[in-house]
Every structure is written in C-alpha cells, then in structure tokens.
Amino acid sequence: MENYVIEMLNIRKEFPGIVANDNITLQVKKGEIHALLGENGAGKSTLMNVLFGLYQPEKGEIRVDGKKVEINDPNVANRLGIGMVHQHFMLIDTFTVAQNIVLGSEPKKGLKIDMKKAVREVQELSDRYGLQVDATAKISDISVGMQQRVEILKTLYRGANVVILDEPTAVLTPQEIKELIVILRTLIKEGKSIILITHKLKEIMEVCDRCTVIRKGQGIGTVDVSETNPNELASLMVGREIRFSTEKIPAEPKETILSIQGLTVQDSRHVDMVKELDLDIRAGEIVGIAGVDGNGQTELIEAITGLRKKSAGKVTLKNQDITNMPVRAITESGVGHIPQDRHKLGLVLDYSIGENIVLQTYYQKPYSTGGFLSFKRIFDKAKALIAEYDVRTPSHLSKARTLSGGNQQKAIIGREIDRNPDLLIAAQPTRGLDVGAIEFIHKRLIEQRDQGKAVLLVSFELDEILNVSDRIAVMFDGKIIATVNPKETNEQELGLLMAGSKLEKEGAQN
Amino acid sequence: MFSSTKFNFIIPIISVILGLVAGAIIMLIFGYNPVLGYQALWNGVFDSPFFMSETVNRITPYILTGLAIAFAFRTGLFNIGAEGQVLVGWVAAVWVGTAIDAPAFIHLPLALLAAAAAGAFWAFIPGILKAKLGVHEVIVSIMMNYIALHITNYLIRSVLTDNQETTEPVKQTASLTNDFLIGLTGSRLHLGFIVALLMVLIMWVILERTKLGYELKAVGYNQHASNYAGMKVERNIVISMLISGLFAGLAGAMQGLGSFGNAFTNTAFSNLGFDGIAVALLGGNNPFGVVLSASLFGFLKVGSLNMSTAGVPNEIIEIVIALIILFVASGFIIRWALLQLKKGEKK
C-alpha cells in the first residue's frame, strides 16, 4: 500500500441544481506536489473546500495519514495539518500581516495580544522559508504576490503539513511565480506535501510530481507528470485537442490610431506612476505591454480610458485629442476596454448578464429611445452575443455574479468587441481562465487586429505577450524602456528588460 | 419545489398569520380575549365605508414614504430622512395651498409640486454631501429630520400663522378632497390615493423601464463599474436622493392637502417616515409590494383604534406589526421549513 497523506475517496458534492463533484478520488503522497487540473467550473475549488472543511460532502470518505476523518470545520482541517491558500485571498485588508496570520490563535500577554511576539514568530517563520514578508506591513499596502506569501505563512503558522494552493499563480507576475516555485520546493524539502491548482500546464510540468484531472465534476484520472506532456494534459482536461501557440498571419500595421505623448499620471497617493510616456499604436497591430505589476500599467490604461486624471501629456485617438474627455466621450470616440478587474470594473455583478451586455450602450438607440429602455432589443442583443461568444450561462437573465470567471470574461469581451472600437484595450484578459477559454480569447484579439483594429494588450504572462503581440513595449518605472519584436526576443531577454536593464542595441525608444 | 416567486407571496402571508397568532397568544397570556380583539380590529376597518375610506387615507402616505425608502434602497442608499422630508413637503404644500389664489387645475398641481420639491430639496442635502464628500447619508438624514421638525414648527408659528399651532385650511382649489368622494362615503376620502398609485407606476417605470433607472441601480450596485461605463456617479447619487425625497415630500402633501387639509406644529415626529422603512422592506422594496405592505399597515393601524372597545390595549398591534416584519425578514427560515415539509411529504 502506498503512503498517502491525503486520500479523498469517491467524493460527491452537490449544489442546488448542480453536481460539482461527482465521485472524485484524489490521493496525495507524502512529500509530493500534486497538481489538480480542470476547466473553469470543473469542481476543483469545491473539492478543496471539502477537504478544508468549508463544505460537507454528500458522499465519500476522507483519510489523513490513512485514518478516516470527518472534517466539518476549517478548525478541524487546521488541526489535521491541512492548510489552504484560497483562490480569492482570505486576508483582511485593514489588518497587518502579523494580525492576519495570528488571527484565531493569537499569542497573549495577560489579556492583551502579544503583538511583539506575534511579529517575531511570523518574521522567524518567514525567514525560515525564505518568504521575505514584512510582518508589520498592512495588507492593503503590499503587493498581491506578497499577500499570497502571507497566505502561505498563515498555513505554516498553523502547522500545516499539507498545503493546498488554489490557483496561486493566476494573480502573480512571472518573477513572482519563479519565487513561488522556489518557496514550494523549500516546503517540500521541509517535509510538507502540496496540492496545487493551476491552469498553466507549463507550471505543472515544471514543479509537479503527479496530476489529477477532473472534467465537469468527474475524476478523469491521475497521471505521473514525468510520463505525460502538456498536450496530453490539455486534452484530458478539455476532452479535445488544444492548440497552444495561436496561429496568425503577419501584421500589416496601417495608420496610427492611438498616440500618447509625454503622458504623466499620478496614483491616488499622488505619486507619479506614469512618467512622460510616449507610445503609438497603429491600425492592424497588437501592441503588448510587458512589465512587472506596479510599473504604471494600470494607471496608463486608466488614463487612456479617462478613468484617471492625467497630470501632463496628450492622448490622441485617430488625430482627435481625447486627453481631457470624460469616460463616455472616450468610449464613444472608439475605445473598447476589457478591464483588468472584471468584478470591480467590468460588470455590475447584481445585474443580469443581459443587462451587463449593454453596460456601455444602454443609453443609445435602439436600446433606449426617449429615455425608455427596450428590453426586447437588449435581450435580443444579449442572446446573440451569448451565442456568438459561447458564454455558458443558464439564461441571459442569470445574474452576472453566478457565472464563472471565464464566462464573465467572454461576456465582457463580446460586449467590447461588438461595439466595433478602433482601439481595443485588453488588460489581463485571460487571468484565471482555463486553456480552452484562453485559446478562444486570443483568437478574438487577433481577429480584431486582422480587421484593422488597434489592440493594446497588457499582461503579466510573458507567454501571452510573446504569442499574441506584434510589437512588445516593455514598461518599467512608468516609462516604456524598450520596444521589441516578439519574433526577435525571448522570455529571458524580456525578463531582464522588465527588471529595468537597458537594451544593448540602442535605438530602442525611451 | 416552490418557485422563488411563489415564495415571495407565501412568506409574507405566513408571516402575517404567525404575527397574528403570536398577538393572540400574548392576549391570552394577559387575559384578553383574542377573538373579540381581532373582531374589533376587523370591524374597526370594515364596519362601514367610512372607516374603509379612512383606511385608504391612512394607506396613501404609507405608500409614498414606502416608495421613498424603497427607491433609495434600490439605488444603494438608505434614506432614513423620509421623516423630515414628509414634514417639509407637508408644510410646503399647505403654504402654497393657503397663500395662493389660482384655479384648481393650477393650484393643486402647484401645491403637490411644492411638496415634492421641498421633500426633494431636503433629501438633496444628504445626497450632495454623500456624492461630493462621501459623508454617510444616514447620519446627515437623521440630523435633517430634527432640523425639519424645528423649522416646520417655526414656519407654521411665525410665517404661516401669527403664533398659532395650526394653519388655515388650504383653499378648496388646492385640496385633494372631493365632494363626490365625500358624498359617496361620508368620509374624508381624498384623491391622494390616485397620486400615490400613480407614483407607484412611475417608480416602477423609472426603475425597470428607463435609462435613468438602469443608471441609478447600477450606481447603487457598483460605483466603479458605473464609472467605467461612463455614468456620472455623483450626479446619480444626488438624483436618487432627489427622487426618494420627492416621494416623501408628496406623502406630506397627502396629509396637508388631503387628510388634514392644513399643517400643524408637531411635538414629535409623525413616524410616517420611520414606518415607511418597515413598509418598504416588508414590500421587498418593490413598488407593488409597497402597496400591499402599506395596506397592511394602514389596516392594522386604523383597526387597532377600535380594539379598546374590546378592552384590548392597542399596543398589541404595534407588537404584532413588529413580529410580522421580523418573520418576513427571517423568510429564509420559513422557506427552509417549507422545503423540509415538502421533503417529508415526498419520503
């Protein structure tokens, strides 16, 4: 008999109207990194939430170290040495790192929390695993990557033996991913076991020992990573062949659509985040912005789309000055925007998906006449786009909140593309999506380019940038420090540029 | 399985029944006869067309304050200031109703308009402070309630009258009362209920059928996304409060031009605004739901006046109303219990 730390046998979990996990079995060996792979909505998070005691399964058995256990509460999971880093972070923004970590098992001095001790313990733990976390920093002040390490520390602080990571890399920059992988290896060295959920097959190939695949709530099987390849994993997961590098004909850039000159933008703390930036995008090309998170990409997009005030510079669209136009005017003059944060900006989650489809056009004919909305026309449009963009939803009347991230994203993309903008801005358009969905979205972006649109793609995924862009602008410290041709560069070089080192061959623009 | 729309009907009905049963139990405990008590309650309303009309008069302002609060809730705001907006609307309507001479087709609409404008203005202040400075609308509205109370008392005493407690009755041209209705019922039944029902429709149309409603709700749900969609978030917050205040101001007009036909100084709040919160929530913040819950409120309030004829203190009805609201709010548990029952049947 194998030496399994965790065994989930024949787990079944139902939600009203849906079987999220149907007879799934997952066995994790001691000291391994075990990947859990599946499309969006396949039931991965659900399975892990069952293991962590947040959901109670209808059927099935869980064993820890060979002993049958009943996990009906996260407390029980913690006691059994199971820790989980959730897909959506479970951190309290207004608390410090140390407070978040000790919450629930605070060291005490008299009646008081012994904050000094807490900070010390957290710092020690962080040093031991090389996490480089500042225990006294406030969560809202630290980067997403750092927040994730806090989550990992939280599990370690509670003495976790098995750490579950639900899509940890979706929100990380390539650099952060590299660091995370180092951390994972350290954990294994310290005798921990890891369950890793990710949509990125490359990562599975790189760090995982074995991989369990689930599809539509059902277990497909477990494979040894050393005996498989990305293509096989992908087809196991989706049930069909997936093409990875998107095929495209060479770009034929035409007239300049967007021109940015000397743009300076401040963030909400009044720090210059974009500094005298210049950038041109032409019709029929996809310009990818590569860069480490926090180098002004967000501010740049917000400034172009009018969501943020510009402190200097000029933005023109098709020779029209849009620098000081309000959001709506910019949108109407031909800008489509797939926002980075689909929940915060892209959707009104409590509106139906149908209503969300017209979020940018509800006030125009034919949806609105004389101030009155025609829901027939709105829903006709919605139904058409839902079909065209393969948005999987029970109906156009379903609340946007109930759709999976991938389907939410498809709806947004459909909405923005359908308006036929001259410039399409796509920020992190595939974050958190499965390979099938990514493929779909990349195709759509390239289609837009082929139809003569200018596309601005911002992504932390170098793969995506390299695959999709026709031209790559590397952004560092609020400036474009280099523009490179994707065919003439590689991840290595991009990585260096993104870290701020100048390109050898001068002539690249500043 | 029950569909969710079925639940929307069943839960309030069960809640009303549970509330009345609880009231009966309390009456029994304290030695009152619940049958006589509820009979008196029923008779208090249905004894004669007169009291039925009184009940309609009572329901009318409840509908409007209910709408005011429901509208704000639907657009993400809590207008706890309806109380003050009712008062200023009331006085504004009476002011126009007493101070101006005009034919009825101008005078009455003008008086209604004045009330709506006054209520809207009173709501504008918390609205603009929320929009521009992010000040919480609840706290400003609470303050505005007190300010309204003192200012309307002052206006009645020092501007509308010469140190009197009560103003002149509004001129017939501005009155909502109508000889035909009075003749029909012998009561003070006034045309206000038509205004109220019209507002129900207007609110429904605004929220469900117009561009404006789409924007207001979107801003209420998600300001960031609204901003992304090019909506003017600040302006929409102010508009929401204005419309909400407008409804509440009209509730004041119902009293000033209808039920009372004048304005008088108030020692304390009328509670129309605070009860409006309960009406709105009981009605699920839906304009048609508000009509039903306002009707329940009006019925219980008028009927309870008659309960003392059965020797039952009418506070019991306050308790019953509160319990009904509690039960409706706890609809989740009723739904759960019903589902358990259903399941039990199947097995």
Next chain:
Amino acid sequence: ACGSGDSSEQGGSDSNSFKTAMVTDTGGIDDKSFNQSAWEGLTQFGADNDLKEKEGYDYLQSNSASDYATNLNRLVQSNTDLIFGVGFKLAEDITKVADQNKETHFAIIDSVVEKDNVASIVFEEQQGSFLAGVAAATKSESGKIGFVGGEESELIKKFEAGYVAGAKSVNKDIEVDVQYAGSFGAPDKGKLIASNMYNSGVDVIYHSAGGTGNGVFAQAKDLKNNDPEGSYWVIGVDRDQYDEGQIGDNNVTLTSMLKAVDVAVADVAQKSKDGNFPGGEIVSYGLKDDGIGIAETNEEAYTDDIKTAVDEWKQKIIDGDVTAPTTDDELKAYVDSL
C-alpha cells in the same frame, strides 16, 4: 351604514340613555396631565349619574394626529350624545366632524371652535400662572426666577405672560429667564435648561413643558440632594405635581398651577345631560369658579407670606381689579403700568 342603522333604533330614546365620550390627544388617559384629568371628570360625571363605563361614558385613545378624526367619527357613529375633544390639537378635526354631524354635540378643551353644536372650554391659565409668578417672586431670594416652556405657542404664551406679570407685580426688578425647549417630550433638554438656570442663580422655575418638565424636576431634585439647604424650586403645571418633587424628606415642588379640566368636563357633561348644552359658547373657567387654582400641598415651602401674597392677588383678579395678561403685548402694557 351600521352606525346609522343603530341610531334609528335608538332614536328618541329616553334621557337615561345619555352617552358621552372623549377622544384623547396622543397623551392617553393616564398621561398625568389633562387627558387624565378629563377622564377623571367623565368618571366623576358617570358616578354622579349612575352611568356605566363604556355604556354611559367612554374614551378613545389616539396614537397620532391621524387618529383624531377616525376616533371622533367612530364615536359619532356609535350614537354618542356629547363628544369631548381633549386638547387644542383636535380643534380642526372637531370643526370638520361637527360640521358633518350637526345632531351630535361636541366640546373642545383648550381651544375655540365656533359652531352651534360645539362648546368651547377654555381656561384662564394666565390667572393661575400669575399667582405662580407671585409665589415665585415671593419665594425667590436671588431675584432671579425662570420659566421653561415646551413649544412657543399662543397657549403657552398665556402661561408665560401671566407668570412674568405676577412676578413683576411683587418685585418690579425681578429677572425672569424664559426659555423654550422646542418640545414637550425632551426631558434631556429640560434638564439642560434647568441646570443652566439654576447655575445662573435662578431659584424658582415654573415649567409648562409636559414631559420636558420631567427634566426640570430631575435637575432640581439632584441639586437638592447634594445641597439640602439650597433653594431649588419647581412650580408644577396643570395638576398638583407635589409627588414629582419628592426627594427623601424634602420636596422641591413649591406649588403647582392647577387646571381643573375634570371640573370643567363634568360640568359641561352635566349641563348637556340636563338639556343645557352650551353650544356655540365659550365656557371659560378661571379662578372665580375654581377652574383654575394654585396648590398648597407643600406646606413647608409654601409659607404663610406666600399664601398671603397669593391670596391677596387672587382676590384682586377675581374682583377684576387686575387682569392677567395673555400675550407679550399685554404683558408689556401691564409691566409698564406697574
């Protein structure tokens, strides 16, 4: 429809079926104020005439202003012969209901409704307040006295004007601090005002402020508790508020301005039953007919010199030598004439 059916059955019944009832304002029949007093009057009337509660005499309680008309109408429909509206707040509604029900008799307390089927019962509060002022000025050692009103209104002005006039009559230089709380139901505000007055040297406060007056008593008693020898007096209103002033063995209630609503109600009810309903008249109750009075319960505080002074002025008012002012203008004229 039910109501009118009943009335035809009972129509023309003998005088023994006389029925009277009152509609309270929002206070209720146990408000320790004029609603209670009015109910006591009705009860007395019932006892005097062997009537049973509910059948011969009754009341309906109002919870809000919207209830007045409903309650008045309910009584009309149940064939009540004489309906009292307790408090000026019911005046408008009585006017309307009386207009529509010319057969029914009404009586309004504290206000005037000019209708043939309405008797208006008013009180000469300024007279009692005048005497309260006399008592206060005689009692005051500091030469500063206070008046706390609920809301500024014509009615409360009568209290204020009478009080100030009475005080000035005794001591032309006396300072009277007049404050209004803006509410009859704000004991906290009443306490603040009283605290402030006593701090500034006032030693007697006359309140006409309903529940707000509770705060005045609370403050006086508190000061008295800490300083049993100190002078912190309150003059009560409407009925004898001696009990409210009790603190241990001391009592801060100097006296109270009594308004005998019970006497008036019983009187009008009796007249009506006897067929002498004073419809369309203003029936005024003052010192002369014991409709207004001044309490002498606190024998320790209400010293003989006060009693002498009060009795002296009372006689002057009854004799018509002095007319207590009811408005600011009358007050000014009165003070100037001193």
Next chain:
Amino acid sequence: MLDILYSIIPQTLFFAAPLIFTALGGVYSERSGVINIGLEGLMVIGAFSSVTFNLLYADALGTATPWISILVAMVAGILFSLIHAVATITFRADQTVTGVAINMLALGFGVFMIKQIFGKGQTDFISQPIYTTDVPFLVDIPVIGNMFFNNMYITSYIAIVLSFLAWYVLYKTPFGLRIRAVGEHPMAADTNGIKVYTTRYLGVIISGALAGIGGAVFAMTISQNFSISTIAGQGFMAIAAVIFGKWNPLGAMGAALFFGFAQSLSVVGSSIPLLENVPQVYLLIAPYVLTILALAGFIGRSVAPKASGVPYVKGSR
C-alpha cells in the same frame, strides 16, 4: 467665560452619557458585521426595565436600587438583542429590517407591559434616581475641579472609562481582533478557525447590553420615569455617533460628547446677551446643523466595516 465652561462641561457629560453607552454598543455590533438600527428600541427596553425595577424594588433595595436597575436593564437589553441576533445571524434576516422591527417591538412591548404592571401608560417618578456627586479631592483642583469634578454623574465617568476600555478590547485583545475580522471579512475569519456566528452573536449581545445600559442611564438620571416618549430619537443619535466616530469607540465617544456640547451650547447660547435676539429656531437647530458642518468640514468619508449588513452564509462566496 469660565462660568460658561463650568456649566457647559458637566451638562455635556450628562447629556452625552446615555449616547456614549449606546453608541459603544453600536460600534461593537457593527464591527462584528451586524448593523443595529434597533439601538433605539434597545434603549427603550433599558429605560422600561430599569424604571420598572426601580419602582418595584426601591423600598427593598434603597440607594443601591438605581445601580441594580441598570444591571437589570443590561440583562433586558441582552435578551432583546438576542431577537436581533437570532433573526440576522441565524435566520439571515435583513439587518435593517430586523432593527426597525426591534424598535417597534420594544416600544409596543414596553408600553404594553407598563399598562399591565402599573395600570397606566406612564410610570410615576422613580424614588431612587442617580444623583450627581462631587469627586472628593479632585473637585478642589482650581478651575479643572469645577469643570470636571463638580456635580457630576458617576455614570458619565463610567461611560468615558468604558469607551477607553472598549477601545482597548477592540484594538488590543484577541477578542477585539476577532470581532473586527468577522466584520471585515467573515470568510477569512472562518478559515482562520474563528467561530463567525458566535462572534457576531457576542457583538450583538454587547450592543444589547450597552444600549440597555444607555436607556437605563437616561431613565435613572434624566427622565426618571418611563412613557412612550421617554426615548425619542436618542437611539438614532447614537447611530449617528457611531458613524460620526468612524466605528471607533473613542470616536463614538467624541461624537456623543460633541452632540452634548452642541445641545448644551444652544441652551447656554440663549442666555448669552449677544444671542438673545436670535430667533429661537436657530438655537434649536444649531446642534444638528453643527453636526452636519462638522461632518462635511472635517470628518468626511467614513467607511463602514466591509461586511456589515451582509449575512454570513458558511460556504458561500
């Protein structure tokens, strides 16, 4: 000038004390994620139960009566707040709705019970209220003594001390950290092994206890009896104090003191010669206008605990 302060400061303190207690309760409830519009009703229950107890047992308990009455009110407040807790936390009722219902229920219940017990709609005055005292020694300090230690209610001091205690508990102890966590991000707290429901229950119960005390303090020091209008808006002012004070115990205390100060100023104001001819109405509205100005001018945006108002359903997202 000093004279004015001598009277304003003690007045501010006695006026503010009931609001402070109640607002502290509000802070705890909302910090744990449960909006409590029912503070008004809980104060009613506190006033009702303390007055009733005081009237019934004053003879037996003597001068200890008011203090025991306050404890009784605290218990009554807790019991009543449990209705709110069960409905909102266990039954996931809308918190605002339930709060409104609590307000109606408390008033109906209080008046109904008074009629049952005493046979009338308002009680007599209590014979054992709380009296002011001078603080020994401290009162003799020049200037300060007269301002802060002369003729003061002990309850005012308790309120202030309690504010600091409440602050300490909220910001320095494990319990406070947990309350705040549950109000900000209940699911995070849950995954950390904190019992979200229990913690929220405690938050609401504390608000019941403190609002009960607040109502009792009002009754024992100010109104000294109970009727339908004894508590008329103080609970809403306490809610205003919670928001004004940005959900911080010390902030709420400051806000309550500000209200007291503004009220007292408006009363004192009318006897200042300069303001004598200002129409009464301006002084009456001054405290409320001042509050709005303060909010608009200095306080500005106040952000509620993120999860307040949202029922926590285990396992939902």
